[in-house]
Every structure is written in structure tokens, then in C-alpha cells.
Amino acid sequence: MSQLTTDSFKAITELFHRISGIKLVESKHALVQSRLQKLSLEAGETDINIFVQKMVRGQMPEELLVSVVDKLTTNETYFFREPQHFEDLVRRAQGQGDGGEFLVWSGASSSGEEAYSIAMVLADKLGMNPSSRPWSIRGTDLSTAVVESARQGLYPMDRARNVPADYLRRFCLQGFGPYEGQLLINRELRSRVQFQCANLMQPLPPLPMFDVIFLRNVLIYFDGPAKTAIVSRVMERLKPGGVLYPGHAESLASLGLPLKAIAPAIYQHA
Ligand SMILES: C[S@@+](CC[C@H](N)C(=O)[O-])C[C@H]1O[C@@H](n2cnc3c(N)ncnc32)[C@H](O)[C@@H]1O
Incomplete structure (x- = not known):
């Protein structure tokens, strides 16, 4: 499986930032790569950088963009947090x-x-x-x-x-x-x-x-x-x-x- 390049990291996190307002810093590179890898394969794209390129250019279906946003948000929560x-x-x-x-x-x-x-x-x-x-x-x-x-x-x-x-x-x-x-x-x-x-x-x-x-x-x-x-x-x-x-x-x-x-x-x- 290919590695997410710095340019691809920048491109996908800028897209995510425009949608969600959340900035993912370079220290999240490995995390972003691991979260997107499976999606890329499911979309039939073995090269994660091509997957990102297509995503950024709007050449991927809308549902996949929704899945990217889902994958990149941090959803940690639990019952009766901060009581x-x-x-x-x-x-x-x-x-x-x-x-x-x-x-x-x-x-x-x-x-x-x-x-x-x-x-x-x-x-x-x-x-x-x-x-x-x-x-x-x-x-x-x-x-x-x-x-x-x-x-x-x-x-x-x-x-x-x-x-x-x-x-x-x-x-x-x-x-x-x-x-x-x-x-x-x-x-x-x-x-x-x-x-x-x-x-x-x-x-x-x-x-x-x-x-x-x-x-x-x-x-x-x-x-x-x-x-x-x-x-x-x-x-x-x-x-x-x-x-x-x-x-x-x-x-x-x-x-x-x-x-x-x-x-x-x-x-x-x-
Ligand atoms: C860490 S969880 C916090 C959940 C819960 N409020 C708690 O304190 O346990 C943060 C949540 O914020 C959501 N979130 C992030 N950016 C958002 C945005 N722009 N609009 C709405 N929700 C957002 C994420 O999807 C995630 O589910």
C-alpha cells in the first residue's frame, strides 16, 4: 500500500478544514493515513494519493466525501462525562x-x-x-x-x-x-x-x-x-x-x- 505524501496530507486536511473548520496538524499524518487507507481500498484505489487527488478535485461520489469527514472527526465520548x-x-x-x-x-x-x-x-x-x-x-x-x-x-x-x-x-x-x-x-x-x-x-x-x-x-x-x-x-x-x-x-x-x-x-x- 502506498504512503500518504506530505502534499496529499496537506490537500486532504485543507479540504477537511474547509468543511468542518477543524485543522489537523502534521503530527496527525499517520492517523490520517491509517483512517483513509481502508476507504481508498474500498473505493477501488490502491494508491491513497490518487484517492486524495480525486477527492480534492471532486471526482469522487459525494457519499465518499461524507465518509472521509466521518473518518477524520474525533468522536470520543462516554456516558456521564464531566458529571x-x-x-x-x-x-x-x-x-x-x-x-x-x-x-x-x-x-x-x-x-x-x-x-x-x-x-x-x-x-x-x-x-x-x-x-x-x-x-x-x-x-x-x-x-x-x-x-x-x-x-x-x-x-x-x-x-x-x-x-x-x-x-x-x-x-x-x-x-x-x-x-x-x-x-x-x-x-x-x-x-x-x-x-x-x-x-x-x-x-x-x-x-x-x-x-x-x-x-x-x-x-x-x-x-x-x-x-x-x-x-x-x-x-x-x-x-x-x-x-x-x-x-x-x-x-x-x-x-x-x-x-x-x-x-x-x-x-x-x-
Ligand atoms: C470529542 S467528541 C465530543 C462528544 C461529546 N460532546 C462529549 O463531550 O463527550 C467531538 C464531536 O464533535 C463533532 N464535530 C466536530 N466538528 C464539528 C462541526 N463542525 N460541527 C458539528 N460537530 C462537529 C465530531 O464529529 C465529534 O462527534
Whole structure:
């Protein structure tokens, strides 16, 4: 199999940057090569550099470009990541609010663990029956592959290690037969979470106004101007007084936006 040249690396990462806003630096060369190699072979191209050339010139089918973007995004996530946000979420969900539907957006939802963690907490604290306060969750991501897998809500059992035992019992089904070793988020919980593709670098699809927005572990991939553009776009969907949670390593303080830091990694729409 051929090696990805420096020129091809530059060409494919520039294309990826134009689409996603994410810059992949030269130290990711081997990673990019290994992630694209299989795609190249599947497309019937044994020379990865020709594959890249055709991709950049728009001579490959659109679905392959989608697969390239899927392969080059980093989708690491897990249930109940950065738990302090879930504690804050409970306080807000149980607070007065406007009394209407409590709406939460997971703005880079990856394979859905974050959105389903939110759903478990809200199902527990607000309930699921018609007399309780209504709530629902949107999950969006750039990658079509992770959006599809989030919709399924099927995970290897070992991914559930942070899910409280009580939530596992109430909201997850244990797989058997061909699904041995997997868990499925139950249908009722899945019905409260809607996933769709959305690129944070482009105008957003129609979305409601949210009480809480999770925008975690995605801003780290962008430079200052892209970060500002993304956060301002996302804030247009945040209710006044609503809160935005970036990841704990992602400060929004220097962006000059009307956001007030009210606790570590918790910002309120001023
Ligand atoms: C590391 S995961 C974080 C998932 C989850 N929020 C968490 O904290 O566990 C980052 C996600 O951001 C998505 N992403 C990257 N660039 C994006 C963009 N321009 N628009 C929307 N999502 C993007 C990736 O596809 C990936 O699923």
C-alpha cells in the first residue's frame, strides 16, 4: 500500500478544514493515513494519493466525501462525562423556568452517550408521564456515521461503566443472543431524543430555543475566530438566562460574547 505524501496530507486536511473548520496538524499524518487507507481500498484505489487527488478535485461520489469527514472527526465520548454539568442540569430542570417544555441540546453529540445521559437524568428528575413537566433533547453532530449510531442507541456493555445501576435497570435493555454484551437504550427514552446532522461551522438547521446547551469537547478543535463564530451561532438558540456548558478544558471567557461565567465551565446567557 502506498504512503500518504506530505502534499496529499496537506490537500486532504485543507479540504477537511474547509468543511468542518477543524485543522489537523502534521503530527496527525499517520492517523490520517491509517483512517483513509481502508476507504481508498474500498473505493477501488490502491494508491491513497490518487484517492486524495480525486477527492480534492471532486471526482469522487459525494457519499465518499461524507465518509472521509466521518473518518477524520474525533468522536470520543462516554456516558456521564464531566458529571458536574449533570448536577447543575438537575437544579435547572427542577427550578421554576418558564414552566414550558424543558429543552436541552447536545451540540456535538457524537454517538449519543451525552444526550442519553441527559435523558436519563431528566426522566429520573422530571418524570416521563403526561402530568410531569414536558422535556425533550436534540442531539446534533457533523458526522453522519455517529448520528446514525446515536439513533440506534445500542452500545457495548462496557461503555456503561459510569451509568448509575438504577438508571441501567430503568432505562436500558440488556442484549441477549446476537446482542449479548450490548445494551440498548429503551424505546421510551429514545423517543425523547432526536438526532440530526448539523455542521456548527455553517448556518444551523431550524432548531427551537433551548434552556440548556451542552457544547462539550468540540471547541478545542477550532481556532479563536472559528470558536467565536460557533459560540455566537449556538447562542442564538439559547433562551435568555439559559446556560451553556463547554467542556472543562474549554474557556469562553476571551471570546467577548454576552456570556457570564457563573461556575467552572458553566456560562449564562447575559
Ligand atoms: C470529542 S467528541 C465530543 C462528544 C461529546 N460532546 C462529549 O463531550 O463527550 C467531538 C464531536 O464533535 C463533532 N464535530 C466536530 N466538528 C464539528 C462541526 N463542525 N460541527 C458539528 N460537530 C462537529 C465530531 O464529529 C465529534 O462527534
